[in-house]
Structure formats: C-alpha cells, structure tokens
Amino acid sequence: MTSSSSWAKAPPHTDPIGTLADEHEFLNSGLTPVRCAACTTEVLVRKASRMQMSIQWQSSPADSCPEFASRVSAGELSARIDTCPTLREAIEKAVAAGVVAVPDE
Ligand SMILES: [Zn+2]
Numbered sequence: 001m002t003s004s005s006s007w008a009k010a011p012p013h014t015d016p017i018g019t020l021a022d023e024h025e026f027l028n029s030g031l032t033p034v035r036c037a038a039c040t041t042e043v044l045v046r047k048a049s050r051m052q053m054s055i056q057w058q059s060s061p062a063d064s065c066p067e068f069a070s071r072v073s074a075g076e077l078s079a080r081i082d083t084c085p086t087l088r089e090a091i092e093k094a095v096a097a098g099v100v101a102v103p104d105e
Contacts (some may be wrong), residue, residue, distance in 0.1 A: 031056060032100045036087035041065045043083070045091055047102045055083060055091070 031044035041064040044056040061068040067084030083091065094100045 030101055032094065034087070034091050034094045034100065036065065036084060037090050038086035039065045039067065039084065041084075041087060043087065043091075045094065045100050047095065047100055050102055053091075 031046050033042050034045045035042045041061070042058060044058065046054045046056070048054070057064075061083075062072045063069070065084045065087065067086065071084075091100070095102060
C-alpha cells in the first residue's frame with residue numbers, strides 16, 4: 001500500500017497562471033444582485049478590484065428608480081450618476097458584508 005500512486009493522479013496544482021485564469025473566469029461571471037432599499041430596483045454588481053465596480057442594470061434606470069428618474073428629468077443625468085444614493089448605499093453594504101466578492105489585489 002503506497003500513497004504515491006494516488007499522488008500521481010492528482011491534477012497539477014502548482015501552475016500560478018492557471019490559477020489566475022480560473023479566478024478571472026469566476027469574476028467574469030461573478031455578478032451579484034443588489035436591491036435598492038428605497039425603490040426595490042435590482043442591479044447586478046461585480047467588483048474587479050477594490051476600486052473598480054461594474055453595475056449592470058436589468059431595467060432602464062429612469063423607469064425603475066424614482067430617484068434616478070427625477071434626476072434625469074432635471075437634466076442632471078451624466079456619467080457621474082450611475083445609481084441612486086440609496087442603491088449606492090445598499091451596494092456598499094453588500095460589499096462590506098462580503099456579499100459582493102472583492103478580489104484581493
Ligand atoms: Zn433607487
């Protein structure tokens with residue numbers, strides 16, 4: 001009875017490039033739904049790093065979020081506005097709680 005034969009069957013686990021590729025793959029599909037506490041709009045959030053965050057709307061923001069809609073009608077819509085403040089807060093809470101995965105840099 002030797003344990004060396006089972007070792008030979010184990011997949012190679014020392015390739016750092018392969019590990020990074022796997023992590024990258026996970027992040028690409030790692031969209032986490034986060035819901036605005038005020039308007040119940042749900043968006044998909046993904047963090048590629050601590051500083052970088054993508055928000056994917058599942059509906060038109062101006063249709064689903066009253067806060068967003070009022071800003072749009074006030075002509076205030078710009079690249080600076082990507083969520084309503086309540087949704088932003090919900091996202092930050094989800095990140096702080098570890099619901100949205102943040103990769104280590
Ligand atoms: Zn909202």
